[in-house]
Structures are given as structure tokens and as C-alpha cells.
Amino acid sequence: MSTIDSSSSMAGQRGPTEHGVRDQIVDAAREHFSRFGYGKTTVADLAKAIGFSKAYIYKFFDSKQAIGQAICTQTLEQVFAGGTAGLVEGKSASDKLRRFFNGIVTASAELFFEDKMLYDIAAHAAEERWPSVIAYMERAEETLKAIILAGREAGEFERKTPIDETCEAILLAMQSFMNPLMLKHNLEGLPEDPAKVINLVLRSLAP
Amino acid sequence: MSTIDSSSSMAGQRGPTEHGVRDQIVDAAREHFSRFGYGKTTVADLAKAIGFSKAYIYKFFDSKQAIGQAICTQTLEQVFAGGTAGLVEGKSASDKLRRFFNGIVTASAELFFEDKMLYDIAAHAAEERWPSVIAYMERAEETLKAIILAGREAGEFERKTPIDETCEAILLAMQSFMNPLMLKHNLEGLPEDPAKVINLVLRSLAP
Structure with a gap:
């Protein structure tokens, strides 16, 4: 990785x-x-x-934060790896998009809520927008963009909406399952609730 | 009201x-x-x-919570009124949907974050799912459903997705701007960020 x-x-x-x-x-x-x-x-x-x-x-x-930052970077790499692990097996852009978000949400729930320490660090990181969080979000946006562009190329997704607008809106709609500070209040609804939002996102991408 | x-x-x-x-x-x-x-x-x-x-x-x-509950009910009525105030002037179902969520998010941001007491009560209410919160969410869902059904009737929105699935997914996608516990982390992005998600929602409703 x-x-x-x-x-x-x-x-x-x-x-x-x-x-x-x-x-x-x-x-x-x-x-x-x-x-x-x-x-x-x-x-x-x-x-x-x-x-x-x-x-x-x-x-x-x-500083202590520099050590926290190193732990945070490791954890976000694991979350990101959770999102990308199943991508190669994705049969279509829609399938890849589903796998990406499912993987991220599953890994986030496991990592941040099974070890309180990782949640605490992630909460600090999200609240204070540590560079590792910004880098992770940029990387997630890049991967999402690649999936959507491939879907547009294949005629699977609409092409009218500016790609950056599309990606940003999807990440905002999904943030309550990605940002640990919000995911904390959504654990009960896993995995059904994010799946419902992913379905809505896929309807929004239809040509 | x-x-x-x-x-x-x-x-x-x-x-x-x-x-x-x-x-x-x-x-x-x-x-x-x-x-x-x-x-x-x-x-x-x-x-x-x-x-x-x-x-x-x-x-x-x-109990103290019974008093908090009464204050919470009053506040959520104001939030809901913020959402419905502009509906009659809505020129289409899309316009009504925009006005509804804009109104709710604006009223929530004003009420919950200008008076820390109201935020504290709303945070307790959201965390512990007080009946007033459940009633408010049900009412929001009903209003949303009425807007979408009218849009379907008028040929403005797609009719394939079961209506309850549509409404639930929209409320989940918008929750990070409606639930005070999550809105707290999204104040900086108002009003642009919820508008981006509303645009995504409207794309998902296209016939």
C-alpha cells in the first residue's frame, strides 16, 4: 500500500x-x-x-500531535485500503462505486469504533482538519472521480454535471458515514443506511 | 402553527x-x-x-427532561415552520424541495447555534431520540413525501423508485445538515454545501 x-x-x-x-x-x-x-x-x-x-x-x-498524526495516517491508509480492496472485482462503474463506499464505511466503523483510541485521534484529526485527513479526503475524491469518469466513458453515467461538482456533492451526501464525528451517530443504521444513500447517488448519476 | x-x-x-x-x-x-x-x-x-x-x-x-422536551418541541416547531414558510411560493416541486430544505437548514443553524442552550437540549434530544425529535422527523418526511408525490404527478420526478425509499434516502443524505449533532461540524459550509446535496438529490429525482 x-x-x-x-x-x-x-x-x-x-x-x-x-x-x-x-x-x-x-x-x-x-x-x-x-x-x-x-x-x-x-x-x-x-x-x-x-x-x-x-x-x-x-x-x-x-509533539504528541505529530505521533497522533502518524497513527492517524496509518489508520486512514487502512480505511482507504478497505475502500479500494474490492475495486478490481467491480463489474461496472456502479458496482465499483458501491464497493468503494461500502469498503470505506465498513473499515471506518471497524477501526474507529472498536478501538476508542483510534476514534479519539480521528475525532481530533477531523475536528482540527489535520493534513492526514485532508490528504485522505483528496485521495478519496480522486478515486471517486476515476470511477465516475470511467462510468461516463462507458455511457453508464450522465455527463452534463461538471465532474468536480458531482464528486463533491457525493462526498457531502456520504459524509455522515465517512466522517467519524458523524458516523458515531449512525452506527445503528449500518450497513443499510449508507446503502440507501449510495442507491440515491447512483440514481443521480443515471444518464 | x-x-x-x-x-x-x-x-x-x-x-x-x-x-x-x-x-x-x-x-x-x-x-x-x-x-x-x-x-x-x-x-x-x-x-x-x-x-x-x-x-x-x-x-x-x-422531570427536567419534561421541561427540556417542551422547549425542544417549541424549537422544532420553529425549525419546521422555517422549512414550510416559503412552500406556497414554490413554482415547481423542485423549487419547493429546495425551499423546504433551505428553510430547515437556515432555521436550524440560527436556532441551535445562536443559543447554546437550545443546542444542548437539541443534542440531548437527538442523542436520546426524544419523542419530539421522532415526531419532527416524521413530519419532515410527510412534507417531503407530499412534495415528491406532487412532482411525480406533474411528471417532474421519476416514478420507479418506491416513494418511501426515495424519502428515506433523501433524509439520510441531508441529515448532516439537519441533525444538530452533525450540523455542528458543517456550519462553515453553509449555505453552499447543503445546496450541492440538494442539487444531487434533484438529479436523483429526474425522470
């Missing part, structure tokens, strides 16, 4: 890029945040728990 | 229905909650502030 956006996933990171210690810190932070929560933990708590000095952690990450 | 649903707006209320004291308590509670917040206030605080005994308030409302 490729990196969502190396510049955004690297935000606030220091020192040599290819460094095993960086991964070690992120892994240890995941575990620590999972047990004690992201919000209340400080870099000092984390350093103590991992057995590194605070100064040593600051060699690699300039 | 008619009452959304008299049985739901009356939930938890006691004593004779047409009683000026009831309104007096609700008005005083609005003012008190506005200044001190809904969450933390108790019926005892409220009684003290209004200058009534707790026992006297309990003659009319069996």
Missing part, C-alpha cells in the same frame, strides 16, 4: 526518515494511547511508559 | 393542560437554561431561580 501523502504523514517528524526507532515509538504510542487514552496522555507519560527519555522522543517527533 | 404531535409534546407533563403556569415555567426555564446551561441545572436550581417550590414545578412537569 502506498503512503497517502508523505509530506503530510511526516508533519512534525524529525531526524533521518528511515529509522526503526520512529516505528518503535509509534507502535509503543499506539499501545499506550489504547490503554490510557490519547487526550490525557502527555509526551512525558509516553516517554516514561516506553522507557525512552522525553528528549529522545523529541528527536523524532516534535 | 399547529402542534407537532400533542402526545409527544405533552410527555411527562401533568395537571390541567391549558394552564398559564405551565407556559410560565417553560419561559422561565428557557431563560435560566440560557444563562446557566441545560446539562448542569437541576429542577431544584430552576425552582429556586423562578421562585416556585420544587413540589409546585413537579405538579406540572415530572
Whole structure:
């Protein structure tokens, strides 16, 4: 799986890029945040728990948020991978669009709501529009655009509406199942409710 | 303006229905909650502030939530009225649909986000699915259904999709601008973002 956006996933990171210690810190932070929560933990708590000095952690990450950002990037890569995993098997553009959103919603529900820590980080990220979230949304829009353009090419979708308008509106209509802050209030209706909106979206794309 | 649903707006209320004291308590509670917040206030605080005994308030409302429910019903009536106010001037079913959602979103943004107390009550109401919220959603669905049926009748909208499926999907696509818990994260994008989703909805209704 490729990196969502190396510049955004690297935000606030220091020192040599290819460094095993960086991964070690992120892994240890995941575990620590999972047990004690992201919000209340400080870099000092984390350093103590991992057995590194605070100064040593600051060699690699300039803040707790930079570590959160790295965890967020990893998680959003998994969500995006959930969306794209079934695309090759999609038999038509409509089928691909369905698979893409189903995959994203399923992965989001699993990742963000089975581990409270990941939800907390994602909530911070969505609220404060971290670069990893913006990069993820751009990537989702690109993939959606490619699916729709292929559908227009094949005569499966209408071609009148400007493509960017189409994509933006679809992402807005689907946001209550994609944005963890909103998905939180929609978990009960999975998977039927997003499927109903996807059907509406497909009707809106009809030529 | 008619009452959304008299049985739901009356939930938890006691004593004779047409009683000026009831309104007096609700008005005083609005003012008190506005200044001190809904969450933390108790019926005892409220009684003290209004200058009534707790026992006297309990003659009319069996809990703080019953008072919150009355305030919530009033507010949702205003939101609904915002949605229906411009309907008669709608020149087509599409125009009516646009006016309906624009009105609801505008009134929701004004009411829920200009007075934190109303947001707090609406957030409790949405989270706990108070009867007033369910009644409001049912009423919104009925109005939407009437608009769409008229549009189908006039040949303006497609007739293949079962009407209930159509209405439910539209309300789900629009929920991030209607549900205060989600609208909270979408205020920056008003009024353009809901307009984009309404355009998508109208494309989905095309015959």
C-alpha cells in the first residue's frame, strides 16, 4: 500500500526518515494511547511508559500531535485500503462505486469504533482538519472521480454535471458515514443506511 | 402553527393542560437554561431561580427532561415552520424541495447555534431520540413525501423508485445538515454545501 501523502504523514517528524526507532515509538504510542487514552496522555507519560527519555522522543517527533498524526495516517491508509480492496472485482462503474463506499464505511466503523483510541485521534484529526485527513479526503475524491469518469466513458453515467461538482456533492451526501464525528451517530443504521444513500447517488448519476 | 404531535409534546407533563403556569415555567426555564446551561441545572436550581417550590414545578412537569422536551418541541416547531414558510411560493416541486430544505437548514443553524442552550437540549434530544425529535422527523418526511408525490404527478420526478425509499434516502443524505449533532461540524459550509446535496438529490429525482 502506498503512503497517502508523505509530506503530510511526516508533519512534525524529525531526524533521518528511515529509522526503526520512529516505528518503535509509534507502535509503543499506539499501545499506550489504547490503554490510557490519547487526550490525557502527555509526551512525558509516553516517554516514561516506553522507557525512552522525553528528549529522545523529541528527536523524532516534535509533539504528541505529530505521533497522533502518524497513527492517524496509518489508520486512514487502512480505511482507504478497505475502500479500494474490492475495486478490481467491480463489474461496472456502479458496482465499483458501491464497493468503494461500502469498503470505506465498513473499515471506518471497524477501526474507529472498536478501538476508542483510534476514534479519539480521528475525532481530533477531523475536528482540527489535520493534513492526514485532508490528504485522505483528496485521495478519496480522486478515486471517486476515476470511477465516475470511467462510468461516463462507458455511457453508464450522465455527463452534463461538471465532474468536480458531482464528486463533491457525493462526498457531502456520504459524509455522515465517512466522517467519524458523524458516523458515531449512525452506527445503528449500518450497513443499510449508507446503502440507501449510495442507491440515491447512483440514481443521480443515471444518464 | 399547529402542534407537532400533542402526545409527544405533552410527555411527562401533568395537571390541567391549558394552564398559564405551565407556559410560565417553560419561559422561565428557557431563560435560566440560557444563562446557566441545560446539562448542569437541576429542577431544584430552576425552582429556586423562578421562585416556585420544587413540589409546585413537579405538579406540572415530572422531570427536567419534561421541561427540556417542551422547549425542544417549541424549537422544532420553529425549525419546521422555517422549512414550510416559503412552500406556497414554490413554482415547481423542485423549487419547493429546495425551499423546504433551505428553510430547515437556515432555521436550524440560527436556532441551535445562536443559543447554546437550545443546542444542548437539541443534542440531548437527538442523542436520546426524544419523542419530539421522532415526531419532527416524521413530519419532515410527510412534507417531503407530499412534495415528491406532487412532482411525480406533474411528471417532474421519476416514478420507479418506491416513494418511501426515495424519502428515506433523501433524509439520510441531508441529515448532516439537519441533525444538530452533525450540523455542528458543517456550519462553515453553509449555505453552499447543503445546496450541492440538494442539487444531487434533484438529479436523483429526474425522470
